[in-house]
Amino acid sequence: MDKSQFVNWFRSASPYIRIHRGRTFVIQVSDRVLRSDGFTALVHDLALLASLGIRLVLVFGARVAIEAALDEKKLDSRRHNGIRITDPVVMGVVKEVAGRLLLEIQAGLSMGLGNTPMSNSAIRVNTGNYISARPLGVIDGVDFELTGVPRYIDADAMTGKLNDGEIIVLPPLGYSVTGEAYNLSAVALAADTAIALQADKLICLVEQDELSALTDGWQAGQLDQEEARELLARLDEQSGGYQYLKHALEACINGVERVHLLNREEDGAILNELFTRDGSGLMVSSSAYDVTRQAGAGDIGGILDLIEPHEQQGSLVKRSREKLELEVDHFTILIRDGVIIGCVGLYPYPEEGMGEVACLVVHPDYQDTGHGNRLLDEVEKEAREQSLDNVFVLTTQAQHWFLERGFQEASLEDLPMAKQGLYNYQRNSKILIKLLN
Numbered sequence: 001m002d003k004s005q006f007v008n009w010f011r012s013a014s015p016y017i018r019i020h021r022g023r024t025f026v027i028q029v030s031d032r033v034l035r036s037d038g039f040t041a042l043v044h045d046l047a048l049l050a051s052l053g054i055r056l057v058l059v060f061g062a063r064v065a066i067e068a069a070l071d072e073k074k075l076d077s078r079r080h081n082g083i084r085i086t087d088p089v090v091m092g093v094v095k096e097v098a099g100r101l102l103l104e105i106q107a108g109l110s111m112g113l114g115n116t117p118m119s120n121s122a123i124r125v126n127t128g129n130y131i132s133a134r135p136l137g138v139i140d141g142v143d144f145e146l147t148g149v150p151r152y153i154d155a156d157a158m159t160g161k162l163n164d165g166e167i168i169v170l171p172p173l174g175y176s177v178t179g180e181a182y183n184l185s186a187v188a189l190a191a192d193t194a195i196a197l198q199a200d201k202l203i204c205l206v207e208q209d210e211l212s213a214l215t216d217g218w219q220a221g222q223l224d225q226e227e228a229r230e231l232l233a234r235l236d237e238q239s240g241g242y243q244y245l246k247h248a249l250e251a252c253i254n255g256v257e258r259v260h261l262l263n264r265e266e267d268g269a270i271l272n273e274l275f276t277r278d279g280s281g282l283m284v285s286s287s288a289y290d291v292t293r294q295a296g297a298g299d300i301g302g303i304l305d306l307i308e309p310h311e312q313q314g315s316l317v318k319r320s321r322e323k324l325e326l327e328v329d330h331f332t333i334l335i336r337d338g339v340i341i342g343c344v345g346l347y348p349y350p351e352e353g354m355g356e357v358a359c360l361v362v363h364p365d366y367q368d369t370g371h372g373n374r375l376l377d378e379v380e381k382e383a384r385e386q387s388l389d390n391v392f393v394l395t396t397q398a399q400h401w402f403l404e405r406g407f408q409e410a411s412l413e414d415l416p417m418a419k420q421g422l423y424n425y426q427r428n429s430k431i432l433i434k435l436l437n
């Protein structure tokens with residue numbers, strides 16, 4: 001990477017560093033990750049996230065290792081509807097395997113990270129008894145015995161440890177009030193933990209084939225609740241990815257803003273998701289992915305980042321930070337995952353019944369997908385609410401864009417008097433007006 005690439009990369013990642021600090025993420029991994037070459041990289045990535053002030057809970061699965069241990073001991077394990085029936089003998093194996101994996105993870109997270117980008121960062125790991133469980137019970141006449149479901153998650157105790165900067169690691173086990181251990185599904189446990197903590201994100205590292213089963217037919221790597229519900233209804237319950245989508249949706253319905261299903265084989269998938277604009281894998285979100293709202297003082301930096309390249313290139317008039325501080329209330333912004341990707345300003349001239357549409361910008365990575373239209377709709381709606389009769393725009397490079405959206409060419413005399421005096425003849429902008437009613 002050359003210096004300018006580095007600078008560009010660092011600038012593009014920095015808003016995410018700020019946004020994620022202090023947030024709580026629950027990360028679920030299968031034991032396949034723990035056995036692969038990717039485990040060391042995952043440990044480094046978790047250390048990096050923790051050092052950036054992100055609060056982490058790691059939930060691990062043990063399915064593959066349980067299968068292997070059962071095979072080795074020549075023990076049979078029955079399933080019904082794809083769910084393991086855990087009798088006391090199988091439970092003995094589950095405990096043994098989960099305990100061993102927990103030790104391996106603790107060792108991985110505790111080992112010196114010397115000779116890595118994260119040397120000197122000590123990770124404190126916590127594995128308290130936060131999960132109580134109950135039996136799954138009898139379904140279709142089949143008793144699942146010691147297969148359980150999470151019943152109560154001690155979110156307060158976990159929050160205390162997260163506040164102390166510890167990473168919490170949870171095996172797929174829970175205990176009943178009578179002290180009996182239950183075998184839990186790791187993805188169900190991760191989703192319930194994310195809900196109990198009201199985590200900002202649930203991130204699951206899944207197999208590529210499970211991810212493909214969910215993304216086939218959807219061009220976008222994102223689903224809102226409604227789309228996730230529709231997809232779930234179309235999927236076979238036994239198909240790859242079904243359980244992930246089911247629990248992702250459940251988490252979203254219950255207050256977790258975003259669930260990310262990422263390919264576990266992609267090196268750095270979590271970092272890519274968290275620190276680049278578009279991330280990777282499939283995202284299920286509790287609300288519409290992009291939202292518009294009126295800008296406030298805290299948005300000034302983001303708006304400047306967005307408009308400065310266009311000011312330098314000449315398509316927008318230069319606005320200083322001071323000017324923007326005074327005028328930020330006039331702006332509507334479009335936000336994706338906490339980052340401003342579009343903006344537009346409305347400057348009303350109430351006496352003339354006119355409003356100026358200014359500084360309409362969509363980040364280049366997001367153009368041509370209707371965001372410009374959406375921002376123009378918002379600003380026209382606002383102008384109508386302010387009882388303005390028409391809006392005008394001064395543009396040097398987007399004349400046709402506005403003409404195709406109902407604007408018409410006009411002359412300087414058509415503008416409010418105060419605006420006429422400010423017209424910059426050197427810029428020679430085109431003047432366009434649109435009647436609102």
Ligand SMILES: CC(C)(COP(=O)(O)OP(=O)(O)OC[C@H]1O[C@@H](n2cnc3c(N)ncnc32)[C@H](O)[C@@H]1OP(=O)(O)O)[C@@H](O)C(=O)NCCC(=O)NCCS
Nearest residue numbers: 315359360361362367368369370371372373397398400401
């Ligand atoms: C103008 C701008 C806001 C449009 O944003 P957008 O999100 O791409 O807009 P939409 O997706 O709603 O519209 C895309 C359509 O407009 C066309 N378009 C984009 N920029 C255009 C321009 N400068 N002139 C003419 N047409 C343009 C695209 O080709 C596309 O056409 P298609 O639908 O036939 O494929 C964006 O290009 C931008 O930020 N430009 C730089 C800043 C600027 O000049 N702003 C206007 C001055 S206030």
